[in-house]
Amino acid sequence: MELKEGKQKFIQSWGTLGSHWGINRTMAQIHALLLISNEALNANDIMEELNISMGNTNMNIRALIDWGLVFKELKPGERKDFFVAEKDMLEVVKRIITQRKKKELEPMLRVLESISNVEGTDAETEEFKKVIKDITLFSSKADSALDNLIKSDSNWFIGTFMKMIK
Amino acid sequence: MELKEGKQKFIQSWGTLGSHWGINRTMAQIHALLLISNEALNANDIMEELNISMGNTNMNIRALIDWGLVFKELKPGERKDFFVAEKDMLEVVKRIITQRKKKELEPMLRVLESISNVEGTDAETEEFKKVIKDITLFSSKADSALDNLIKSDSNWFIGTFMKMIK
DNA sequence: TTTATTTTTCAGTAAATTTTGAAAACTCGA
DNA sequence: TCGAGTTTTCAAAATTTACTGAAAAATAAA
Incomplete structure (x- = not known):
């Protein structure tokens, strides 16, 4: 070609x-x-x-x-x-994650926080609270993991990455 | 509220x-x-x-x-x-990854493969080949890691995840 | 300064994507 | 088989997003 x-x-x-x-x-x-x-x-x-x-x-x-x-x-x-x-692919990915975390994940976490205290004890409200709690937990974990990823150097990342793919 | x-x-x-x-x-x-x-x-x-x-x-x-x-x-x-x-957030994420991998990563890998054999030995061509090789390596690793993630059960994922966030 | 070059802005236009609405195609009980 | 209820399709309309082009602003050499 x-x-x-x-x-x-x-x-x-x-x-x-x-x-x-x-x-x-x-x-x-x-x-x-x-x-x-x-x-x-x-x-x-x-x-x-x-x-x-x-x-x-x-x-x-x-x-x-x-x-x-x-x-x-x-x-x-x-x-x-x-x-x-920027030609280092890991750096490229980190930059993208940083931006998207700021523009998407963080606003979502703020909304989840703000709606976590709805009033009521009926089944519908309980289901709502349960879902919000689950998503908040998951999102917080993702947030922390991404923070670590962003701060990490290539070696740390490649190490963890290689372990993940076995 | x-x-x-x-x-x-x-x-x-x-x-x-x-x-x-x-x-x-x-x-x-x-x-x-x-x-x-x-x-x-x-x-x-x-x-x-x-x-x-x-x-x-x-x-x-x-x-x-x-x-x-x-x-x-x-x-x-x-x-x-x-x-x-689907209310299990890990499952939701896995489904999204599956779709996006299929629609984005796999086509990209095919294009990278198809353009990896450009002709020439000048500086411009060498730079091109180098970048393509880097991206291919990175993308292949990401592809494998995502395959494992998709196949994994919650426990495996949470375990690795927790290690990642320390 | 003045002037030529380069960068930035943004209103209007164009392109891409999403949504509607109405018709066609199903589905299933009678 | 009929027909009321339900789902699907898709061309046209609406909306959203991206791009242009021309004018304004910034920059720096003369």
């Missing part, structure tokens, strides 16, 4: 995958393009390579920087900003 | 959470409604409770059944189908 065709396929797939992980398609495609590039690219390069507008390019690069998946690289003597991707 | 208000908040939040996990909002709301119900509900109950159309209700119930998150329950002497939710 030609490099060009391979790159296109990868960018396309990474875009699709990303769109299921809270990263929109263009954002993931920009990340893919930077991942497989052996040098930093500027906004213009990205725009032309992916056939998207400057506005779209800019907004998604900034989102990627927010997520910690892309870094700005200033080249001496160059006016434009250049960008490189 | 009143039970009714608590239920509404929960359904709303579960809907939002679900929409980030490949489950659309309505689908997640139906699951939420069934989760906190102490008895099986029929399509009409769900439709009225969530203020959605019969078509929408039907399509999403069927999607939930496909995902293994809801089960049909036939009541003797009743003409209508009744539905109950």
